[in-house]
Amino acid sequence: MLSGPPPKALSTVRSLLEEAHRRITDSRFASAKSLLRSSITDLPFSAVSASLTTHSPLLLDMLLRLYSDSGNLSDALAAFDSLSASPSAAAVDPRSINSYLVALRRAGLHRSAANFLRCRLLPSSLASPESSAIVISGLCDSGDLSDAESLLSRDGAPPSIYAYNSLLRAHLRTPDTASADRILTSIDASGGLGVSRNAATYTILIVHFTNARSFADAEKAFDEMKERKIAGDVHLYTSVVHSRCRSGDVRRAVEAFDECVAAGVRPNERTFGALIDGFCKAGRMDAAEALKAEMLRRGLAPNRPILTSLVNGYRKKRMSRAALELGESMGDLDSHARNAIASALSRLGRAKEARGLLNSGAEHNVVTLTSLIAAHCKSGELTEAVRVFEGMESPNSVTYNALIEGHCRRGRVGEAERLVAEMEGKGLKADAYTYTSLVRGHCEAGMVDAAVRVFGEMGMKGVAPxxxxxxxxxxxxxxxxxxxxxxxxxxxxxxxxxxxxxxxxxxxxxxxxxxxxxxxxxxxxxx
Structure with a gap:
């Protein structure tokens, strides 16, 4: 195997390198980079090194970055070793080192990145807080939290809040969430090194507490951030708006949105989307539309999740025509929008169109099939609904509820109660929707005593009417x-x-x- 270009090409490579060196000397860095990218970086570094007539740290540094950006990790490492072995090792640009580390992370070589930090950067004092953060973040993504922590605590990698935030987020994903308190303590203990909690730290905490439905803890984290006089950013305020909407406190979500604007932070699509979704779930469609208009006034276009929230909001308010008109303006539909629009069509008595829309999807999942069952039930096609249901591998409680309601509407309350027993036998819990269907079914069949019995069972099973x-x-x-x-x-x-x-x-x-x-x-x- 040839280790370099043929002799005739050697002079060409040398000429190209000399031209790149001249451009670097003249501070024409972009031009030099373009020349090297188009003609040099497809060659192995050994061939390039053999063609160098003068040692140029800037040229080597540029090659290191270009090899890294192209994913050529072995030649990038060779370029780094050549550069760091010279008396001008201090000339290595930290950004080039970071490019190599990012390339390793992109390739999933997190251990290789950690070894590079330990064996090459730390001994030569070339490690930076940014390079440490890249490596630690990669180790956290791969689940190697002990190695990530040891880089800071044992190996002396330069700390940064970005590295600690990666550790905090990773620990909160584990069953041992108490270990996150240790990370917060480490952050506070590193204050003398210029490390302190920032808005991202609290965003991580608020998102975690919200997902765990610990809304009071999310509020405590937000209050603590303000007590520490840490300025919030758009991600922080968005997390607070989302948390308050999920807890059902839309009024205070509006307060957080207004606080964001008052602080001079520009809300983005996600901020608007969180509050619009909260309004829609609370049935406040006028407020949701007003906020959408404010988005447009600010030059922000409502994205697909926002439009889907609006469609669902109109559907739940029985405003099926508004849901349908908005849905038809969305163009290509994802499964969530398709299900919402199909439900609106069903309410308008257009079950055939609803089924056609659902069947047009690229794939059928439990949500899509549940919507299809509901469409069949609403159009009185109970046999078709049962056929779809029996073909499902894992119907969920929403699926059962759709079919239970369908049976109750047709007066088949006994079959509906059999389905309730079946779903509970599978570990799925009957909810208020389930029992309401049974109560209504018994009442419409004239069996009010049975309806009273079912209503009483709700309280006995801990389901609030x-x-x-x-x-x-x-x-x-x-x-x-x-x-x-x-x-x-x-x-x-x-x-x-x-x-x-x-x-x-x-x-x-x-x-x-x-x-x-x-x-x-x-x-x-x-x-």
């Missing part, structure tokens, strides 16, 4: 003329802080089914 659960049973009792029970249940619902989803419907039930004297007596009791 929602407004729809109460409304379904109130309607059933009212139709049977069981006035006192209906009014008592209504008062219980209000006492629980639940509002009827449709007050006009409740009022019409009183007018249509309950005796006049009972209504008057109830009115007197309330006054």
């Amino acid at each position: 929602n407004a729809y659960s109460y409304e379904a049973l109130i309607a059933g009792l009212a139709r049977k003329g069981r006035a006192e029970e209906a009014f008592g249940l209504y008062e219980e619902m209000v006492a629980e802080g639940l509002r009827p989803d449709d007050r006009d419907k409740i009022a019409s039930l009183w007018e249509e089914h309950l005796p006049t004297k009972t209504r008057l007596d109830s009115g007197k009791q309330k006054s």
